[in-house]
Amino acid sequence: MAGGREIVSKIRSVENTKKVTSALEMVSASKIRKSQDLMKESRPYARMMNRVIGHLGKANPEYRHPFTIKHPDVKKVGYIVVSSDRGLCGGLNNNLFKKMLASMGEWQQKGVEVSLVALGKKAIAYFKNVKIEITAVASDLGEKPQIEDLIGTIRSMLEEYREKKVDRVYLVHNDFINTMVQEPVIEQLLPLPPTDDAEVRDIWDYIYEPDAETLLDSVMVRYIEALVYQGVLENLASEHAARMIAMKSATDNATDLIDELNLVYNKARQAAITQEISEIVGGAAAV
Amino acid sequence: MTKTIRCDIVSAHEEIFSGDVAMVFATGIAGELGISPRHAPLITQLKPGPVRVQDAAGEEQFYFVTGGIIEVQPHVVTVMADTAMRGEDLDQAAAEAAKAEAERALADRTGDMEIAEAQAKLAEAVAQLQAMERLRKHLKR
Numbered sequence: 240m241a242g243g244r245e246i247v248s249k250i251r252s253v254e255n256t257k258k259v260t261s262a263l264e265m266v267s268a269s270k271i272r273k274s275q276d277l278m279k280e281s282r283p284y285a286r287m288m289n290r291v292i293g294h295l296g297k298a299n300p301e302y303r304h305p306f307t308i309k310h311p312d313v314k315k316v317g318y319i320v321v322s323s324d325r326g327l328c329g330g331l332n333n334n335l336f337k338k339m340l341a342s343m344g345e346w347q348q349k350g351v352e353v354s355l356v357a358l359g360k361k362a363i364a365y366f367k368n369v370k371i372e373i374t375a376v377a378s379d380l381g382e383k384p385q386i387e388d389l390i391g392t393i394r395s396m397l398e399e400y401r402e403k404k405v406d407r408v409y410l411v412h413n414d415f416i417n418t419m420v421q422e423p424v425i426e427q428l429l430p431l432p433p434t435d436d437a438e439v440r441d442i443w444d445y446i447y448e449p450d451a452e453t454l455l456d457s458v459m460v461r462y463i464e465a466l467v468y469q470g471v472l473e474n475l476a477s478e479h480a481a482r483m484i485a486m487k488s489a490t491d492n493a494t495d496l497i498d499e500l501n502l503v504y505n506k507a508r509q510a511a512i513t514q515e516i517s518e519i520v521g522g523a524a525a526v
Numbered sequence: 527m528t529k530t531i532r533c534d535i536v537s538a539h540e541e542i543f544s545g546d547v548a549m550v551f552a553t554g555i556a557g558e559l560g561i562s563p564r565h566a567p568l569i570t571q572l573k574p575g576p577v578r579v580q581d582a583a584g585e586e587q588f589y590f591v592t593g594g595i596i597e598v599q600p601h602v603v604t605v606m607a608d609t610a611m612r613g614e615d616l617d618q619a620a621a622e623a624a625k626a627e628a629e630r631a632l633a634d635r636t637g638d639m640e641i642a643e644a645q646a647k648l649a650e651a652v653a654q655l656q657a658m659e660r661l662r663k664h665l666k667r
Contacts, residue, residue: 391620448570
């Protein structure tokens with residue numbers, strides 16, 4: 240019986256892979272829900288932040304915060320890129336990096352330098368091999384990313400902007416649209432888009448304690464952090480969704496393959512039996 | 527005349543309180559704040575401490591914040607609580623740590639090898655499955 244044993248061992252190995260992929264699929268499916276809840280829970284903060292920033296835009300502080308001031312010529316741009324810590328999530332990270340490299344390429348053609356902050360192991364591993372300056376990294380954010388883990392990395396980028404070493408800052412992450420669709424997006428973080436000046440401003444201002452400068456600064460920093468945090472959560476949900484889909488298709492493929500291999504095995508078995516019988520019959524006839 | 531003011535207390539991870547209240551007490555950086563409806567616009571940092579909200583019936587609820595920002599508009603109070611201790615030094619230390627981590631990650635070419643290897647194997651198996659699938663479709667045609 241030709242190759243019977245090999246086919247059996249191949250079937251076993253595919254079955255084992257199938258077990259792993261279907262387990263991963265189920266794990267991801269349950270994690271999607273959790274990460275979506277996280278996204279939902281963090282939304283009120285972002286909404287309040289927007290409200291306060293909106294109010295601040297309408298107030299009349301004499302002080303203009305550096306984050307709202309556009310640098311006249313762009314010599315260097317910074318990217319904050321959010322990726323997953325783990326692989327096996329289809330083309331999720333690669334699509335993101337490709338889009339980012341394209342955007343970087345455009346800047347580099349204009350002779351603009353690029354630096355970046357990498358969040359997540361995949362981004363670190365990927366950009367380590369690309370010749371790009373990496374200012375700061377953070378990884379192992381886990382299933383429940385904490386804003387505290389991001390403070391340091393974000394600050395290092397904000398500092399560069401403040402010191403005018405960097406003239407634009409972008410946030411790159413995957414947007415979770417639904418379980419089937421995740422889209423890589425590049426958002427501009429700094430300078431903050433100006434608030435609509437067309438609106439007639441009321442003549443009023445806040446009472447600032449201690450002073451407008453310190454206050455605006457802490458609000459702006461928190462605002463940026465909230466934006467990045469949202470990006471991280473979106474990316475996390477996208478990661479689980481992408482992994483679930485990738486693992487589902489791998490499991491389906493494994494099932495098909497096992498069926499196919501079984502068929503081949505049975506055919507081989509039957510052929511062997513037929514051959515044996517015809518040999519016996521042939522032998523009997525010869526006697 | 528309105529007797530209540532809307533109060534929203536949020537942190538980055540959750541909505542802590544939202545509702546109409548008679549008065550809000552908090553510890554601002556420059557001292558205790560008591561905010562009643564129609565308070566003048568004010569924005570200030572919060573010190574770590576309790577935030578108290580008093581509803582129309584006089585009942586109080588306490589929330590502890592580790593800091594944050596309180597924004598007051600005549601009809602709405604927004605408290606954005608931090609989830610961690612903040613401070614110039616602490617933030618600076620975190621930034622330094624993130625930079626050091628970047629240097630370490632760039633220098634480090636091994637590490638996590640076992641997990642990476644196992645992952646690579648699994649990825650390979652998945653890729654094989656995909657390749658076989660493609661081949662199979664191709665053969666059928």
